[in-house]
């Protein structure tokens with residue numbers, strides 16, 4: 001891979017977008033590689049959590065590659081949009097939780113990529129924004145949908161209509177990120193969070209993610225039915241037996257992820 005670096009250690013995969021000269025902007029190749037990598041990781045049973053970050057100290061990702069986008073035909077524009085949507089949808093659908101460790105700018109498509117992740121944490125120098133309006137376009141990789149769901153309609157509308165950037169503290173206030181850390185601590189904190197998730201039963205994490213992914217797609221009664229169905233499935237697993245037996249035997253559970 002030319003633009004993606006992946007490491008796997010102790011059930012935690014770290015995927016780094018590695019195009020620092022262009023502030024990790026997404027060109028077609030970056031998107032193709034991200035898609036391939038997330039699809040591969042999604043099938044790995046030895047990975048329990050994923051961290052997505054950007055290389056360098058300035059950017060998570062400054063959005064879609066404006067230089068590549070400018071001269072696209074409508075057909076090429078649609079293919080590019082579909083490719084980006086496939087990446088965000090894949091991040092959302094893989095069984096493992098994905099933590100965005102936002103280490104600088106997360107703008108336009110970069111912000112949308114972070115929004116598709118399960119959890120976002122960031123460094124103090126992080127900046128978020130849906131700047132598309134300044135370029136004569138609107139968000140195209142789910143910004144108008146996921147930002148509204150995550151942070152509420154008023155904040156999302158302000159960001160999308162004005163194209164202004166918000167800093168880490170404001171992002172924290174609106175629930176766009178769960179926590180803010182000094183830049184040098186960010187990856188360590190992301191690793192701690194990922195490890196704490198990867199140590200749980202991978203099957204249960206997958207079931208919980210599947211339920212929460214659907215929380216906005218249906219009414220409460222439908223969501224509760226879905227939850228009850230997955231809850232029932234837990235009792236077909238070794239991990240449920242082990243978790244409850246370990247509690248009763250007053251010892252830590254040793255999950256086998258099955």
Ligand code: DAK
Nearest residue numbers: 021022023025062063064065066081107108109131140141
């Ligand atoms: N694309 C391409 N190159 C970029 C880039 C980007 N988004 N952002 C930065 N770069 C490049 C710069 O051109 C520069 O390259 P060189 O000149 O050195 O060759 C290098 O990265 C460093 O950037 P700067 O020199 O500008 O660095 P500064 O620190 O001065 O400024 C900045 C940092 C992040 C404030 C600034 O670079 C900036 O404003 N960048 C653009 C941010 C932006 O507007 N992002 C949103 C992109 S639009 C769609 C779906 C999705 C999308 C569109 C359509 N469909 C469904 C149709 C998504 C759209 C977007 O993401």
